[in-house]
Structure formats: structure tokens, C-alpha cells
Amino acid sequence: MAAGDYMAVRDAIKKIIPQSSYDDGSAGPVLVRLAWHASGTYDKKSGTGGSNGATMRYKLEASDEANNGLEYARKFLDPVRQQFPWISYADLWTLAGVVAIEYMGGPKVDWKPGRVDDVDEQYVPPNGRLPDATQGEDHIRSVFYRMGFNDQEIVALSGAHNLGRCHADRSGFEGPWVPMPTRFSNTYFKLLLRSEWHKRTNSVGVEQYNDEDNELMMLPTDMALVKDPKFRTWVEKYAEDKDLFYRDFAAGFGKLLELGVIRGPEGKALRQYARAKL
Numbered sequence: 001m002a003a004g005d006y007m008a009v010r011d012a013i014k015k016i017i018p019q020s021s022y023d024d025g026s027a028g029p030v031l032v033r034l035a036w037h038a039s040g041t042y043d044k045k046s047g048t049g050g051s052n053g054a055t056m057r058y059k060l061e062a063s064d065e066a067n068n069g070l071e072y073a074r075k076f077l078d079p080v081r082q083q084f085p086w087i088s089y090a091d092l093w094t095l096a097g098v099v100a101i102e103y104m105g106g107p108k109v110d111w112k113p114g115r116v117d118d119v120d121e122q123y124v125p126p127n128g129r130l131p132d133a134t135q136g137e138d139h140i141r142s143v144f145y146r147m148g149f150n151d152q153e154i155v156a157l158s159g160a161h162n163l164g165r166c167h168a169d170r171s172g173f174e175g176p177w178v179p180m181p182t183r184f185s186n187t188y189f190k191l192l193l194r195s196e197w198h199k200r201t202n203s204v205g206v207e208q209y210n211d212e213d214n215e216l217m218m219l220p221t222d223m224a225l226v227k228d229p230k231f232r233t234w235v236e237k238y239a240e241d242k243d244l245f246y247r248d249f250a251a252g253f254g255k256l257l258e259l260g261v262i263r264g265p266e267g268k269a270l271r272q273y274a275r276a277k278l
């Protein structure tokens with residue numbers, strides 16, 4: 001297969017998404033989460049973090065509690081990487097997120113190659129940069145403003161919780177947000193507004209919000225999106241207008257994957273470019 005044939009890589013990623021013995025039969029949601037966590041370490045002020053370098057390959061970042069369970073996503077992608085050894089892990093992880101979103105019925109997200117893996121361990125971002133689900137609106141804002149996002153983008157990106165589920169042995173939370181967690185939609189926003197959510201202590205002693213039947217769940221950070229008036233305005237818009245949500249989600253996710261990726265003259269990204277701009 002010719003180096004640079006990203007269409008072939010996309011096809012190979014699509015083939016590993018159905019996983020009959022995993023979760024809801026799909027690797028899609030955990031692949032989206034890998035792309036997000038690989039990128040969401042970005043710090044605008046210092047230019048550190050972000051998807052370039054695939055620094056989650058290093059133990060320090062892989063062992064950040066927030067990244068528990070992402071080893072599944074990385075393992076699902078091993079055969080793809082074996083088939084296309086020329087693609088950087090940084091490109092593969094971000095592309096897999098984009099392919100998974102589209103595969104599950106979500107919008108097309110712009111994606112550009114060029115991320116590189118040959119990044120020294122000293123550039124691994126410190127642990128603790130990803131959001132903590134037990135917190136509220138101030139914490140959410142400080143984490144996402146650090147990356148350069150505004151309130152509207154925060155709510156749009158949070159719509160990724162239409163996908164997948166929480167696992168007690170990974171985060172301490174348990175359950176899916178929506179009844180069809182492998183189908184991209186704006187149901188999460190509708191449920192946030194329409195259902196009654198009850199604070200419950202789950203089977204491993206962690207507080208979360210559940211619906212009447214204990215089938216669906218919300219995190220404390222999800223609830224902050226309807227409590228905070230500025231966030232709530234956007235939750236209402238996205239609950240009403242699916243096309244608007246898809247458009248804004250695609251823009252936000254595309255921006256997320258580009259954070260800290262500064263390409264040199266030949267399109268190759270270098271961590272050093274980001275640092276030189278400090």
C-alpha cells in the first residue's frame with residue numbers, strides 16, 4: 001500500500017470498529033475518546049500538549065487516571081498500524097476519532113495529516129490537564145479556556161457524550177448517557193433538558209445522576225451544562241437543532257485535533273515549532 005494513502009487507512013479503521021465482544025459491539029466511542037484525550041492536554045500559553053507526538057505512548061501520560069481504558073482503543077488500532085507502518089501514531093489516533101464519528105452517523109470532520117511521533121519524552125505533558133467529572137462549571141471553563149475554547153464550543157464538544165458509556169473500573173462512573181450509544185445524535189442534549197435526574201451513589205460508591213430506571217446516567221460535569229445559564233443556552237439550541245449541533249461539533253472537534261500542531265514547510269509538524277513560538 002502506498003505511503004500517504006489515507007483513504008486506505010480510513011477503510012482499515014472502519015473494519016476494526018465492529019467489535020462483537022466489546023461494550024455495545026463497537027470500538028467507535030472509545031476511539032473518539034482516545035482522539036480527544038490525545039489532543040485535550042493542550043495548553044495555549046506554553047504551547048505544550050496536544051495530539052502531536054502521540055505522547056500517550058509514554059507511561060507518564062498513559063497512566064494519568066483520566067486515560068484509564070484508553071489502552072483498549074490503542075490496541076484496537078494495532079492491526080491498522082501494522083498494515084500501514086508509515087502513518088504516525090499521532091495521525092492514526094486522531095484520524096481514528098474522525099472515522100469513528102462518521103461511521104456512527106456523525107458529521108464529517110476536517111482532518112489533516114502531518115503529526116510526527118519522534119518527540120522526546122521531556123515534552124510529555126503533566127498529568128491532570130483533562131477534565132475531572134466530579135467538578136462543576138468553573139473547572140470545565142478553566143480546562144477548556146486553557147485549550148482556547150469558548151462556552152459555545154465547550155457545549156458542542158460535550159455532545160460527544162451521545163456516544164459510549166462510563167465504566168466503573170475505569171472512571172468509577174457507570175452506564176451510558178443515551179439509549180443508542182453507538183449512534184451519533186443530539187439525544188444527549190434532549191435528555192439533559194427533559195429527563196429528571198436523580199443523584200445516586202453507584203455500585204462502587206461514586207455519586208452520579210441517573211434516570212428513574214437507573215438505565216441512563218449523567219456526570220456532575222454534564223449537569224453543570226444545564227445549571228450554568230450560559231452553557232444552558234447552547235444545550236437548548238443543540239437539543240432543538242440537530243444540524244446546528246453537527247456543524248458546531250465538527251468545527252470544534254476539528255479544532256481540537258489541530259491544537260498545538262504547527263506544521264513546517266513540508267507539512268510535517270514538530271513539537272519544536274510550537275515551543276519556538278512561546
Ligand code: DDH
Nearest residue numbers: 029030032036131132133157160164165166167170171221
Ligand atoms: Fe468524556 N468522559 N468527558 N468527552 N467521553 C467519558 C467517556 C467518554 C468527561 C468525562 C468522561 C468529553 C468531555 C468530558 C467521550 C468524549 C468526550 C467518561 C467515562 C468520563 C468520566 C470513562 C469510562 O469510564 O470509560 C468530562 C469530565 C468532560 C468535560 O468536558 C468536562 C469531550 C469534550 C469529548 C469529545 O470527544 C469531544 C466519549 C466518546 C466517551 C465514551 C468512551 C467509551 O469508552 O465509551
